[in-house]
Amino acid sequence: MNAPAYNFAYLDEQTKRMIRRAILKAIAIPGYQVPFASREMPMPYGWGTGGVQVTAAILGPQDVLKVIDQGSDDTTNAISIRKFFAKTAGVATTTSTIDATVIQTRHRIPETGLHANQVLVYQVPIPEPLRFLEPRETETRRMHALAEYGLMHVKLYEDIARFGHIATAYAYPVKVNARYVMDPSPTPKFDNPKMDNCPALQLFGAGREKRIYAIPPYTQVVSLDFEDHPFEPYRFNAPCALCGAENSYLDEIVTDDKGSRMFVCSDTDYCEGRQAAGHHGAMSAAPYKDKAQGEANG
Amino acid sequence: MADLLETDQPLLIANALSKSYGRIVACRDVSFALYPGEVLAIVGESGSGKSTLLQMLSGQLAASGGQVSYRMRDSVTRDLASLGEAERRLLFRTDWGFVHQDPAQGLRMAVSAGANVGERLMAVGWNHYGRIRESASDWLARVEIDVARIDDAPRTYSGGMRQRLQIARNLVTEPRLVFMDEPTGGLDVSVQARLLDLLRNLVAELHLAVVIVTHDLAVARLLSHRVMVMKGGRVIETGLTDQVLDDPREPYTQLLVSSILPP
Numbered sequence A: 001m002n003a004p005a006y007n008f009a010y011l012d013e014q015t016k017r018m019i020r021r022a023i024l025k026a027i028a029i030p031g032y033q034v035p036f037a038s039r040e041m042p043m044p045y046g047w048g049t050g051g052v053q054v055t056a057a058i059l060g061p062q063d064v065l066k067v068i069d070q071g072s073d074d075t076t077n078a079i080s081i082r083k084f085f086a087k088t089a090g091v092a093t094t095t096s097t098i099d100a101t102v103i104q105t106r107h108r109i110p111e112t113g114l115h116a117n118q119v120l121v122y123q124v125p126i127p128e129p130l131r132f133l134e135p136r137e138t139e140t141r142r143m144h145a146l147a148e149y150g151l152m153h154v155k156l157y158e159d160i161a162r163f164g165h166i167a168t169a170y171a172y173p174v175k176v177n178a179r180y181v182m183d184p185s186p187t188p189k190f191d192n193p194k195m196d197n198c199p200a201l202q203l204f205g206a207g208r209e210k211r212i213y214a215i216p217p218y219t220q221v222v223s224l225d226f227e228d229h230p231f232e233p234y235r236f237n238a239p240c241a242l243c244g245a246e247n248s249y250l251d252e253i254v255t256d257d258k259g260s261r262m263f264v265c266s267d268t269d270y271c272e273g274r275q276a277a278g279h280h281g282a283m284s285a286a287p288y289k290d291k292a293q294g295e296a297n298g
Numbered sequence B: 001m002a003d004l005l006e007t008d009q010p011l012l013i014a015n016a017l018s019k020s021y022g023r024i025v026a027c028r029d030v031s032f033a034l035y036p037g038e039v040l041a042i043v044g045e046s047g048s049g050k051s052t053l054l055q056m057l058s059g060q061l062a063a064s065g066g067q068v069s070y071r072m073r074d075s076v077t078r079d080l081a082s083l084g085e086a087e088r089r090l091l092f093r094t095d096w097g098f099v100h101q102d103p104a105q106g107l108r109m110a111v112s113a114g115a116n117v118g119e120r121l122m123a124v125g126w127n128h129y130g131r132i133r134e135s136a137s138d139w140l141a142r143v144e145i146d147v148a149r150i151d152d153a154p155r156t157y158s159g160g161m162r163q164r165l166q167i168a169r170n171l172v173t174e175p176r177l178v179f180m181d182e183p184t185g186g187l188d189v190s191v192q193a194r195l196l197d198l199l200r201n202l203v204a205e206l207h208l209a210v211v212i213v214t215h216d217l218a219v220a221r222l223l224s225h226r227v228m229v230m231k232g233g234r235v236i237e238t239g240l241t242d243q244v245l246d247d248p249r250e251p252y253t254q255l256l257v258s259s260i261l262p263p
Helices: A015-026 A048-060 A076-088 A137-145 A150-162 A187-197 A268-276 A286-297 B002-008 B049-056 B084-092 B113-124 B129-142 B159-171 B189-208 B217-223 B241-246 B251-258
Strands: A064-068 A102-106 A119-123 A174-176 A180-182 A202-207 A210-215 A221-223 A252-256 A263-264 B011-020 B024-034 B039-043 B065-071 B077-079 B096-099 B175-183 B208-215 B226-231 B234-240
Touching: A015 A048, A015 A202, A015 A210, A048 A076, A048 A102, A048 A202, A048 A210, A064 A268, A076 A102, A102 B002, A102 B065, A102 B251, A150 B113, A187 A221, A187 B002, A263 B217, B011 B049, B024 B049, B024 B065, B024 B234, B039 B049, B039 B217, B049 B175, B049 B208, B084 B096, B096 B159, B113 B129, B113 B159, B129 B159, B175 B251, B189 B217, B208 B217, B217 B241, B226 B241, B226 B251, B234 B241, B234 B251
Parallel strands: A064 A102, A102 A119, A119 A202, B039 B208, B039 B226, B096 B175, B175 B208
Antiparallel strands: A174 A180, A174 A221, A202 A210, A252 A263, B011 B024, B011 B065, B065 B077, B226 B234
């Protein structure tokens, strides 16, 4: 009765070996999509089955896991994946970016700079950056093999012709190590510069599409652009309403049905950290709390 | 003097080209040399092996026998079969053009005309939006497409415009050799005439070598310098266009020529 129903971190050891081999190959060829025998996971495709498998393969008992979804530690997806590993691997979990050794993420890179002992695991829906321009898989593979990336610029050209600027706001294509063009998963292009020369290892897992790719630490990652239309990270021009941060990526939150909205950091850990350090934004409740506390004490 | 040397040597040489599919022989023992600035028409009825020959010449289909050599921009003549895939593809999008009968095959129907023309430039490393666009509008004007439609997708274009756009897309990298597979097929007569007129001017102006496959002798007469008549996979007659069309020697060619309705 006490025998565990499944192995440490859910996947059996042979599966983990298979995934680790794919990961090693991916690290050896930065930006190259390595096929792997993706398994069924106890969650639907689109909820991070690729990321979960990569995390399961690299997780050790000493690791501290953080899971974020759109920057937030407390959404359904983030909480359930965190609980999944807390239960199946018994690893420590955290919401702090600095304390984590493995961070699984969907659609964001934490605002706090990553360090050398961390691994960032991305959940990827569609790993092929050329997919919507060239539907044939045989052809896209050949294009990667021969480094024929003119088509990627056709997409950017279309953006400028239609909107007057490069309107691609997320999943903005990058060139890794001056060789492979890669889809950074649907992170906002605001996060693209963080991938360049990052001290942490970045792994990308696409479960449904059965691909793993990687950016090793300290690798050059360049966002594609035109000379006369250079890459520009986009950010809504406002401070965070809660912590007042001027340089973080913001979520727009609709607060009533009369058009009111607030802009807050999408990275909840970063925002909470700043508030704890005494930074306040225009809509922060902290001053009132302090006042109420003061009145209660006085 | 340099020009003389340039035109002295053949650009494309076919040597005993054959293609068979099992027992069916699609094309047998075709040899010719094409010089810079020369337009060669391959005429013949459906199933005579014209398109098979064109595909072999352009390196899209491996020949069962014989070889195709091409004089590269560095003046070295090389066997196409000895080129790596990367080199062949580079050749295809820089020094060569291929005009399909159906523009949908040669164009990206969902992206704008400007991007269609600019794609080859971006593929060879152009990285300046303004210059790509300038070059694209320049080429649209040269093929008589209203520059105001540069941002429209070719699926909103008429058949004749699509074909002209396809030509612009192929010529933007200033190729030396263009393959054309029935470029006027499926167009009405007045649009055909305009397209042929345009092609003839461009060919002369850019000193293009062209291999054009057609079953329309009028197209051959208007565009080409030389004609090759094919039947059952063989070349049965070859010579200067006027000579072959005005004074056909082979019975089959005589039949072809006489089956044109008198104007």
